[in-house]
Amino acid sequence: RKEVEQDPGPFNVPEGATVAFNCTYSNSASQSFFWYRQDCRKEPKLLMSVYSSGNEDGRFTAQLNRASQYISLLIRDSKLSDSATYLCVVNGEAGNTGKLIFGQGTTLQVKP
């Protein structure tokens, strides 16, 4: 079993749609959770951290369910510019090494 699992997609949605991605992780001791965005042939960039109480940044909402060990990302009112691969990322071990485990990513295509 992969440590961080995502549905690779692609998710094809029309502009204005709401789309949700889920991710599961295997290490119950993980403490830090993130969503990164990666555009084609570019480097990953932080989209948002995921907090226990859930958090929102504009059209993006992230949720964490520790009991079930999954993380979600909801995108409302999708824009063409949201087309990218979304990486679910979890810290890999206790302590402060900063080691991260990346999911393989979920590809989103927003169509006009």
Add this chain to the structure above:
Amino acid sequence: NAGVTQTPKFQVLKTGQSMTLQCAQDMNHNSMYWYRQDPGMGLRLIYYSASEGTTDKGEVPNGYNVSRLNKREFSLRLESAAPSQTSVYFCASRQDRVQFFGPGTRLTVL
């Protein structure tokens, strides 16, 4: 403020050749990381450096060596390149819990 920079952007090697990938950051971060990204797989950690003067193995260190030259620079060396090392290589540095990535090096080994 350039962030994290990597050189070269592209490289083609023949099997058995050696090369060094360079990475530098100007954000005064202590921790730096090297990853590789292959199709259908997430980024995998090759080596990391928690602070100047220290390096540790990640998930896939075989075939690679690293040098943390100073606080700014963290290089990755392939001593004898193999086709299995064809990949995109990303360097990153860390501030608090967040990692910032360089633009990547696309390496092909023939």
